[in-house]
Amino acid sequence: xxxxxxxxxxxxxxxxxxxxxxxxxxxxxxxxxxxxxxxxxxxxxxxxxxxxxxxxxxxxxxxxxxxxxxxxxxxxxxxxxxxxxxxxxxxxxxxxxxxxxxxxxxxxxxxxxxxxxxxxxxxxxxxxxxxxxxx
Numbered sequence: 611x612x613x614x615x616x617x618x619x620x621x622x623x624x625x626x627x628x629x630x631x632x633x634x635x636x637x638x639x640x641x642x643x644x645x646x647x648x649x650x651x652x653x654x655x656x657x658x659x660x661x662x663x664x665x666x667x668x669x670x671x672x673x674x675x676x677x678x679x680x681x682x683x684x685x686x687x688x689x690x691x692x693x694x695x696x697x698x699x700x701x702x703x704x705x706x707x708x709x710x711x712x713x714x715x716x717x718x719x720x721x722x723x724x725x726x727x728x729x730x731x732x733x734x735x736x737x738x739x740x741x742x743x744x745x
Contacts, residue, residue, distance in 0.1 A: 614683050618657040620649045620664065621678040630664070630675070637663050657681060697725055702738045703745025 622630060624647045631642050631649050638660055643650040651657055661679050668677055699708035699715075706718035714720040 612654045613686055615652055615654050615686055616657045617682050617684055618651040618660055619680040619682075620651075621647060621680075622649070622675060623647065626675045630667075630677070633667060634660060634664075700738065702741035703743075705741045705745065707741075 620630065627644055627647065627649060631644055634642055634649065634651060638651065638653075638657075640651075640653065643652075651660060658681065661681050664677060664679065668675060694709070694711050697709050699706060699712050701715075701718065704719050705721055706715045707721045707723065708714065709724045710722055714722065
């Protein structure tokens with residue numbers, strides 16, 4: 611993983627997002643993130659050529675599609691580490707729910723589970739309440 615990556619944000623009328631996204635996909639060949647009135651392109655390679663192509667396209671269209679561009683170089687983050695630091699174990703009655711990167715606790719019923727889409731970390735009120743009720 612490189613230390614930095616590039617992010618190009620294009621702000622434009624929402625009516626043209628799909629058209630411009632298709633143009634970017636044809637010249638860039640990688641995924642783009644679509645939002646309301648904006649497109650975001652990220653790459654470990656410099657994206658100046660994408661911005662330049664969009665400026666050229668806008669000129670060809672005589673300004674009929676107004677776009678603003680923001681090209682930034684950003685620092686890569688170890689998202690796994692950041693995520694793991696954000697998930698804390700929880701005590702619910704006699705239960706201790708913890709992810710695999712923590713140790714079990716004595717004097718508790720330990721439940722080791724890594725939070726994911728289908729089941730979380732025990733922080734949700736329904737999970738916490740159920741565990742407290744059966745304690």
